[in-house]
Amino acid sequence: MIDIRWVWTFLDTPAPDGDRSWDFWAEVTRSHLTPPRGERGEFSTLLPEQGDAWVKLQEVVEGGGVHVDLDVDVPLREAAEEAARLGASEVAAHEGFVVMRSPGGFTFCLTSWSNAGSATTQVREGEPDLLDQVCLDIPADGYSREVDFWETLTGWPKRPGSLPEFVSLTRPDGIPVRFLLQRLDEPTGTARGHVDFACHDREASREAHLTAGATVVSEHEFWTVMRDPVGRLYCLTHRRP
Structure with missing residues (x-):
């Protein structure tokens, strides 16, 4: 078990469809898009009218789908080793996050918790x-x-x-x-x-x-x-x- 403090849902969309996808999801969630960020402007967050955000959007080169980021309150290497012990496989390690796959192949990321969301x-x-x-x-x-x-x-x-x-x-x-x-x-x-x-x-x-x-x-x-x-x-x- 790892100490999960927050969960982010990511909607991953191939870049040619990014704008249409982002506008649609902003509308149906009644949210505001943050300004694009990342090296290619590939990330945005859906900001609700009130409270903390928990849905992010990503333009990807290929594929698409859904993945989750698990914010953990332990060192990422420790969390990745625990996930691997339980049957996950590590795909790539980056500064601030580790990409993993579950035993069945579902992609998720382990990310460092920074008090981005709370129950209150x-x-x-x-x-x-x-x-x-x-x-x-x-x-x-x-x-x-x-x-x-x-x-x-x-x-x-x-x-x-x-x-x-x-x-x-x-x-x-x-x-x-x-x-x-x-x-x-x-x-x-x-x-x-x-x-x-x-x-x-x-x-x-x-x-x-x-x-x-x-x-x-x-x-x-x-x-x-x-x-x-x-x-x-x-x-x-x-x-x-």
Whole structure:
């Protein structure tokens, strides 16, 4: 277990689609984009009207998807060694962060906590919906190992989801992002992720997202699968923000 003090959700988008993606996510989260930063202006943060930010945007050369940064209150080398002991692999070490992959292949970063967020300034009340969850989509053959890895790494107890193919981790007070782990029907492959919104009124949120440029992929009892203007899948879920 490592001491996780904050979680950042990253939406990674190929550079040609960056502007459209950033504008869409700023609109549907009712946030402001920070000025671009980084060597290529590849990073921005979504700033909510109140409270601390927990979603960042990144333009990437290839690929795209979702990853998380785990802010830890221990030396990064110590955290990376613990993650590796539990089954992760180290991809690259940089000043201020270490890129890792989980046993199933999901990319995450270990980053140094700098008191960037806290429970006392995190505002959730009064929002119609909230991007508050990362769902790891895991092929069946690696599901049990992936669940064990994330439960042990975070120290957050697992609990059954609403359906047999889901397990969630019990998020501590003050952490802005929930983790849900989904067992896919596909037998093998690499774990990946998508983000979920908690919605007071899922139909109203769906209409707002359609107006912003998203499309509906499929409807289910507890969630709606959406596609953003550049092809990223995400879900609107029937949960209280």
